[in-house]
Amino acid sequence: MAILGRACLILAFALALYGIGAAIYGARARKPEWVASARNGVYALFALLSIAFLILELAFLRDDFHFQTVIGHSSITTPLGYKGAAAWSSQEGSLLLWAWLLSGFSSLVLFLNRRRMREITPYAIAVLCGFATFFTALLVFHNSPFKTVANAPADGLGLNPLLRHPAMMIHPPMLYSGYTLFTIPFAFAVGALIVRKVDAEWISQTRRFSLAAWFFLGIGILLGARWSYAELGWGGYWAWDPVENASLMPWLTGTAFLHSMMIQEKRGMLKVWNASLILATGTLAIVGTFLVRSGILDSIHAFVENGNYVAWAFTALIAVMTVSSVYLVVTRRDTLRSEHHLDGLLSRESMFLLNNVVLVSLCFVVFWGTFFPLISEAVTGDKSAVGPPWFSKYTVPLALILILLTGIGPVIPWRRASWSSARRMFTLPAVVAGVTLIVLLLLGIGRKPWALGMFVIAAFALAVAGQEFVRGTRARMAMSDQHAPGALVTMVRRNRRRYGGYIVHIGMAVLFVGVAASSAFQHTQDVTLSPGHAVTVGGYRFAYLNATSSVTTRDGGVERINFGARMRVTKDGRLVKVLAPSRGYYPSTAPVAFGPVGRFFEGESTSEVSMDAGITRDVWVTVSPDGQWIKRVSDALDRRLVNAPPLQQLRSVGGLVAFYQQRPPPATFRVLVSPLVMWIWIGGFIIFGGALTAMWPARDAARRRVRAGAAAEVARDLGRA
């Protein structure tokens, strides 16, 4: 089937090129049939890439070791679920996933808008096909997932053990969905600028795609954070790693765009800003993909195979996108002039503008910190990086302002607000914030001023959001005879975008409370213990009870060897939980280079975190068995067993595993007591619930879609409010 996959990719590449030519020719020559042909070409592109992706998935699921990529990223012992996800753990598989998602979302937006934006669409098709050409060219000429070997080996090298985590199965598709979805508004913005039709139509028609991009990218980021916390074993969820930052940057500018586009929709203002923002977001989405693929910056998440070629290709694409974007905005600045001006400084528009400034500043800080190694290398010749403290120095104050604005913004009406009404609206939230401040100061939280500030501001923002729901429900009850729950549901259903946004604000405040608490009040300690010894961290006593060891087998082979510990956690003498962290050792895939026993410890190893997660705090432990002890014992066994039959070698491995449990050497533990981490994930769920609410199509809107346009007049339409 590899040949069919290759053929599909070649055909997809040709089709993407055809799409560019046909769409532009159709627009220039005013021949809509050519534009329609290009649109059909995008549908066909999706079908071809779906076949290619299916073939690759089947190869992984069927352990078809004729495929080079299956040999490199899967094995017989890889669990079935991870075999499915292994397809995108490789460079070529992830590029195919990118191209497939791009073609899918492109088909969807073109189908939904097939009778709209007739002038803009041809150029948007050309841009989308341009992206497809780029990715299919990489897949055809450089990173084909359908390279095969004549003689298939009996087994593959296996999936990187670090990627064997449920979050990792869905994290990349979520990130790529976000990146590819951001190319949709990017393409339509380019189309709108080319034909100089820069009203709010392109924004309105691609709004759900922008929101979906933000939604999926956000889920991807949060799943990545969860994976980092539960799998990597360093104890944190965000390390300001270049690849993490790469996904955060378009998310930040995308958040800014989601706010500022409302100003253009409602007031015809900020056209230059919106166009620039979405062009920057689309470009940053490609920068994000580039950082993962190129290996240009050191990251635990990066793919570095064939790095140079891919790096150059992506650099060229980013350069083309940046130069074209700047050219389009500069040459269209006359048509991008605002239709209105700010009516007052105290208005929703001003608040959104401020929010945009903060979000773009955050993005700039992240961009500067991420690319600092390259900047410093270019200027001084030394590649030096900035660490988390540098990022925190700038991002913490900006995050505080951002949460404050989520509290202020919703209360200020469009156009202008009077100071008296603003005072009235802020009274209750200010009281809530004041009471929170006093209580926290009494609890001694004042020694961490940034965290204290975040708690107080979050309380203010939550009070504002709560007040908005209560007042809105009351207003709805006054307008109809509904009871409170019914009025609440009707209110949200009739204005999903507004109340979905408020729910997102609540989630953000909750999430930042979790971040502030876990960053400021975390207790962490690295300690080496022998069985029977204990350590106290953050008021919890961790007693090392005994060592554990086991061999995990799959399909008759050794998948990994586990050395671990049982640790009794108590607080004030009461049992909290018995934790069982371990370290998994995966056999080296190059057995010739190592001895028969040593090879089991020379491959990848992963930390299996054990934790007791709760609403108020997480207790978290990892263990690192003594590597020198393992090496000493396995070397001794290797010398003795070098010519022994395989069965005896395997028995010796079993003996070593049993020996570790009986006479364990001291082990090093990382112990963490971290407050309110759970609220980060809860905040994330609330945010995505809000985003779903905002994205959900309104029922009355669906009805309007099929009705003729001219019938209603102002009074009748407004009567439904």
Add this chain to the structure above:
Amino acid sequence: MNVLALLLILLVLAVVAALVSAPLRAKAAGRQPPAELRDAQERRDLEIEKAQKYAEIRELEMDLRTGKLSEADYRVTDRQLRAEAVDILDRLDRLGAPASPVEADSDATAS
């Protein structure tokens, strides 16, 4: 090369060619007189503008009811927005009845 694979490739090629060339083969059906096309486009733009204006008026009313606006501020802005809405309706009227039903934009009103 596997015969089955070759047949599958040819089949895929044929389906793709048929799909992509379909609009070109039926091009006569897709063409509209330019003036009519312009009117339809303008009408669509105005419908979107109208929907956005209505949404603004509704939101303003909600702002009044939830206490964000004083009655006086509300009246001034509401009058201004309604005047803008009437202007849009006038422009729609001047375009005359649509040749075919025009799809009112839905998303713009969802705010």
